[in-house]
Amino acid sequence: MNTSKPIALVTGGASGMGLATVERLARDGFSVVMVDRVHDLAAREAQRLQDLGLDVQVRVVDLTDEAAVRSMVQALPPVTALVNNAGVFDERKFLEVTSDDFRRAYEINLIAAATLTQEVARRMPDGGRIVNIASRAYLGARNHPHYVASKAAIVGYTRASAMELAPRGILVNAIAPGLIDTPILRALTPERLGAQLALQPTGQAGRPEDIAQAVSFLVSAQTGFITGQVLFVDGGKSLGGSGA
Numbered sequence: 001m002n003t004s005k006p007i008a009l010v011t012g013g014a015s016g017m018g019l020a021t022v023e024r025l026a027r028d029g030f031s032v033v034m035v036d037r038v039h040d041l042a043a044r045e046a047q048r049l050q051d052l053g054l055d056v057q058v059r060v061v062d063l064t065d066e067a068a069v070r071s072m073v074q075a076l077p078p079v080t081a082l083v084n085n086a087g088v089f090d091e092r093k094f095l096e097v098t099s100d101d102f103r104r105a106y107e108i109n110l111i112a113a114a115t116l117t118q119e120v121a122r123r124m125p126d127g128g129r130i131v132n133i134a135s136r137a138y139l140g141a142r143n144h145p146h147y148v149a150s151k152a153a154i155v156g157y158t159r160a161s162a163m164e165l166a167p168r169g170i171l172v173n174a175i176a177p178g179l180i181d182t183p184i185l186r187a188l189t190p191e192r193l194g195a196q197l198a199l200q201p202t203g204q205a206g207r208p209e210d211i212a213q214a215v216s217f218l219v220s221a222q223t224g225f226i227t228g229q230v231l232f233v234d235g236g237k238s239l240g241g242s243g244a
């Protein structure tokens, strides 16, 4: 690992917006650690980026394995930019969702991010940056109450972390993506995807690179006075109203 460069760690980095963020931060000059649980995909994508001359390393870890997460971080140099992006999404009707559905959503979308943040924060240099990928859905959405609640929880955790870490100049913000064209959308039926697109003021989904661009902004040294905020990158969906 190139320790002359600042280290960025991106979870869920093998796919979707995490992968776009890994590439973007490597192009921004970070030495990037891509963390994912899917070994083959992570190895293939990291190799592709390395072949482009980018400084990208892989760590294959299930982020819900707390001991593995803590030892992975302890074996790394101090991390300057942490992006908690890994997440799971599925649909359940309000009257059918189970407590296990809630536990699974919270386990990765909140608790894994909080565990990793705590371990990274121990040695993060002053002035470090943390970005949590929430979702516009935390404002409210139908057919996935467990997901909505877990994303509202990571926004709360973002605000708590921002208060705790501000004395060290470590800034913590969340991004709330709207509909972004990534593999996670396979959890939606074509009908549900069509319904979601119909609600987009822009009429189309965003690209993973739209999120990577926002992460790049929030982790840059120039954004020194923004903390505890939620940046919506959603093509206007959070504006509300029918659009009529």
Ligand SMILES: NC(=O)c1ccc[n+]([C@@H]2O[C@H](COP(=O)([O-])OP(=O)(O)OC[C@H]3O[C@@H](n4cnc5c(N)ncnc54)[C@H](O)[C@@H]3O)[C@@H](O)[C@H]2O)c1
Pocket (backbone or CB within 6 Å): 011, 012, 013, 014, 015, 016, 017, 018, 035, 036, 037, 038, 061, 062, 063, 064, 085, 086, 087, 088, 089, 108, 133, 134, 135, 136, 137, 176, 177, 178, 179, 180, 181, 182, 183, 184, 185
């Ligand atoms: N795509 C969207 O429309 C959308 C909208 C709002 C928010 N989000 C959020 O954005 C984030 C990224 O989603 P995406 O759309 O790029 O999805 P994706 O499915 O393409 O990528 C998610 C990645 O996280 C990894 N991951 C999941 N659980 C893990 C675990 N326990 N340990 C290690 N890695 C794990 C997966 O292997 C995968 O590579 C998620 O938090 C998601 O909730 C997505």
